[in-house]
Amino acid sequence: MKSITGQLGMANPLAKHLIVISYDAFSEDHWEMASRLPHLSKLINNGAHSKKLKSVYPSLTYVVHTTIATGVYPDKHGIHHNNPLQPFVKEEEQSWFWFRDAIKVPTIYDAAREHNMSTAGILWPVSGKSSIKYNIPEIRAIKNENQALKVLKSGSPLYCVEMELKYGRLRKGIKQPYLDDFTTKCAIETIKRKKPNLFMMHLIDLDDAKHVYGTDSDEVKQVMTRMDKRLGEIMQAVDEAGITDNTMFMILGDHGQFNVRYKVHLNNLLQEKGLIYEDNGEMKWRAYFQCGGGAAYLHIKQGDEEAEQLALAVIRDDMKDDASGIEELYAREELDHLHVGQSTKYMLEAKRGYCFDERMDEPTIVDLDKQGVTYATHGYSPDKEDYRCNLVISGNKVKSDYHIGDIEMVDIAPTMAKILGIDFHHCDGSPLNEIFI
Numbered sequence: 001m002k003s004i005t006g007q008l009g010m011a012n013p014l015a016k017h018l019i020v021i022s023y024d025a026f027s028e029d030h031w032e033m034a035s036r037l038p039h040l041s042k043l044i045n046n047g048a049h050s051k052k053l054k055s056v057y058p059s060l061t062y063v064v065h066t067t068i069a070t071g072v073y074p075d076k077h078g079i080h081h082n083n084p085l086q087p088f089v090k091e092e093e094q095s096w097f098w099f100r101d102a103i104k105v106p107t108i109y110d111a112a113r114e115h116n117m118s119t120a121g122i123l124w125p126v127s128g129k130s131s132i133k134y135n136i137p138e139i140r141a142i143k144n145e146n147q148a149l150k151v152l153k154s155g156s157p158l159y160c161v162e163m164e165l166k167y168g169r170l171r172k173g174i175k176q177p178y179l180d181d182f183t184t185k186c187a188i189e190t191i192k193r194k195k196p197n198l199f200m201m202h203l204i205d206l207d208d209a210k211h212v213y214g215t216d217s218d219e220v221k222q223v224m225t226r227m228d229k230r231l232g233e234i235m236q237a238v239d240e241a242g243i244t245d246n247t248m249f250m251i252l253g254d255h256g257q258f259n260v261r262y263k264v265h266l267n268n269l270l271q272e273k274g275l276i277y278e279d280n281g282e283m284k285w286r287a288y289f290q291c292g293g294g295a296a297y298l299h300i301k302q303g304d305e306e307a308e309q310l311a312l313a314v315i316r317d318d319m320k321d322d323a324s325g326i327e328e329l330y331a332r333e334e335l336d337h338l339h340v341g342q343s344t345k346y347m348l349e350a351k352r353g354y355c356f357d358e359r360m361d362e363p364t365i366v367d368l369d370k371q372g373v374t375y376a377t378h379g380y381s382p383d384k385e386d387y388r389c390n391l392v393i394s395g396n397k398v399k400s401d402y403h404i405g406d407i408e409m410v411d412i413a414p415t416m417a418k419i420l421g422i423d424f425h426h427c428d429g430s431p432l433n434e435i436f437i
Contacts, residue, residue, distance in 0.1 A: 047394025294380030
């Protein structure tokens, strides 16, 4: 990556320390409950807030977190999905966009390091092998890989070992609430001992609970209480580190979730038309849907115009049935407007109550209710109603109890830069100047 020092200058920082806490799936439907909890309510009263933070498309965790870190839309930063395209590979065996080198533009943590600021990250998506000084990246062993070794190779080895020796016993793989409890203990230790200028952490408990139990379950309410307790522990660590007056907090969600009744296995439609087929025991494709919950990319083999026309005909015919679950078929012109990456010409948006799945070993439409399965997911257009995210920014130089209103995810990175006193002018968004005193 080219050095960005020459492009960036320093302004007067509003805080010496910025703690960014991503609460995965923290969205407007849970604002009322969360805002009444003791620790978040304290930050709200001492800061600015919005429950109308608009995500990006598709609203998948790695896509959104890359926008948070870069201030640009997916069509510029290059992370179009959680996973690169891997046809016929089971979801649990797929590689993800784990590594920083997949991002095509500068990040806020790169800029901070170039200005001699210390940086820390715990389970921040797409941060493997990045410039973050104290880094435990979000990464997972697949197939025969060793989890501990993969984290060490992708993060900051000494820091990872130190945190593992101290708090690794708290973890039970990726199960919750243990994973977020581990992350929180590491955060407390890092804040007190390292005092990083920029600290970015990712808490996943809420997202996991919504996926499994639905958005309005008792389990989700329990997570909200756990979330607030963790936040209180982190606030206490800042206090004990003696940096409260020079610290700003930024708490934000990356996407909402919707409850799902019907799973639609789109690739069955293509297989029925011979666009996905078996050849000498090997599965092959001329057209293939890469699914992301509420949306799906239609990939066509390069130059295969016949496959493109056949696939579009299949989709349009299927959309005539209201029960198909397909709300929109977007072509490139609409995708350009939505700032979707250039990796595909077509994309499908699911109706609320439906989601898309790549698997081909089940019926085309599965009624989860009839199976007694509760499920919720994301990936939908950020323009859908009741799907915005929450944001709280709190600190001495932020207006008290200030309501921000509608904002975009691309505004987050330039706002971080404003707080730290870094010029970060390549962004698609703008700093939230109106919130500061």
